Amino acid sequence: MQIGTLTLQNNLLLAPMAGYTDLPFRLLVKRCGAGMVFTEMVSAHGLVYSNGKTGAYLATTKEEFPLSAQIFGVDECIIAEAARCIQERGIAAIDLNMGCPVRKVVKKGAGAALMNALPLAQKIIKAVRKAVTVPVTVKIRSGWDSRSINCGTVAAMAQDCGADAIIIHPRTARQLFAGAADWAIIREIKHAVTIPVIGNGDVKNRADALRMQIETGCDGVMIGRGALGQPWIFQQGYSGIHPGLATHEHLPAALFSHIDLIERVYGGSVGPQRFIPHLFHYLKGIPRVKALRRYLGSDVKTLDDLRRTLIEFFQGSFPERPAVEGTGIGFCAAMQAAADPRE
Numbered sequence: 001m002q003i004g005t006l007t008l009q010n011n012l013l014l015a016p017m018a019g020y021t022d023l024p025f026r027l028l029v030k031r032c033g034a035g036m037v038f039t040e041m042v043s044a045h046g047l048v049y050s051n052g053k054t055g056a057y058l059a060t061t062k063e064e065f066p067l068s069a070q071i072f073g074v075d076e077c078i079i080a081e082a083a084r085c086i087q088e089r090g091i092a093a094i095d096l097n098m099g100c101p102v103r104k105v106v107k108k109g110a111g112a113a114l115m116n117a118l119p120l121a122q123k124i125i126k127a128v129r130k131a132v133t134v135p136v137t138v139k140i141r142s143g144w145d146s147r148s149i150n151c152g153t154v155a156a157m158a159q160d161c162g163a164d165a166i167i168i169h170p171r172t173a174r175q176l177f178a179g180a181a182d183w184a185i186i187r188e189i190k191h192a193v194t195i196p197v198i199g200n201g202d203v204k205n206r207a208d209a210l211r212m213q214i215e216t217g218c219d220g221v222m223i224g225r226g227a228l229g230q231p232w233i234f235q236q237g238y239s240g241i242h243p244g245l246a247t248h249e250h251l252p253a254a255l256f257s258h259i260d261l262i263e264r265v266y267g268g269s270v271g272p273q274r275f276i277p278h279l280f281h282y283l284k285g286i287p288r289v290k291a292l293r294r295y296l297g298s299d300v301k302t303l304d305d306l307r308r309t310l311i312e313f314f315q316g317s318f319p320e321r322p323a324v325e326g327t328g329i330g331f332c333a334a335m336q337a338a339a340d341p342r343e
Ligand SMILES: Cc1cc2nc3c(=O)[nH]c(=O)nc-3n(C[C@H](O)[C@H](O)[C@H](O)COP(=O)(O)O)c2cc1C
Pocket: 015, 016, 017, 018, 019, 020, 039, 040, 041, 070, 097, 099, 100, 139, 169, 200, 201, 202, 203, 222, 223, 224, 225, 226, 340, 341, 342, 343
């Protein structure tokens, strides 16, 4: 698949997901075979004006090439400057977030609010196009609400402003994650533009990915929640029709590689907390997991503790015992918190 000057090895892309798509997870997914990976959304204002903290979201290595950095904001000059900073870091592409429905983002006029402010959206895409030579993509929703479905108009406008591809998550901003993604809208976008269209929404396995391509004619498929707890969804030859069966085969290798990557990226002293949101997803539907959760809630303080516990669990020598109240790192509560999807 081609996005502007960039040739991807395949057309399966990892979606930007705040709190999840950090460097270790992107590296894991890339190793599994993803054609392209995305950072979570990064504030353009934060990148240009503030501290290293925002910049830390852009940490990358050559191994995950091609990486796209997603930015959000509302001022075209600041967004263009942020895009320049990203290009200078050697990042392969820039994605403009015009689909985020989260209140603190849209109340400032950014994210999905831009679908209701087309003149500003137009200025932003043109300014970024002018500022950088790397490919620029735009990620949109169907529209603001069911009475204002305007993604066809937005996609055509983005193409006219020089965007290299459109990523469409066919739910309205108001819908958040409710209901099913309306794949018919992906097909409509495909008819509205000539640049590549990347479909996104509710792809849980490889069969869904294939079905999305066949039903909509989209050029690429972006996978978000379907990659959480099963990064091997990107693996060649993995049919994924019965994820439950595949789980046992792939799970331990993915878990341990992921922990190793967290250690490599964040250093040996990093605690297991970075892994908590992912662990919750890896463990979904696994037998005997309740006992494991109790154990994690009381005794696991380092990545080595975590490895040891998981080895015992997978070897079947895992001791079932009651939780110790008030100790440990709060895995259980944190795992519950991680269950709430954000955007
Ligand atoms: C936890 C979480 C965080 C997300 N963060 C972002 C984000 O930073 N930027 C963005 O454009 N979309 C974000 N999304 C939306 C996804 O990129 C994707 O559009 C959506 O989840 C639908 O695809 P899926 O059904 O494959 O998950 C997020 C979704 C989730 C579940």
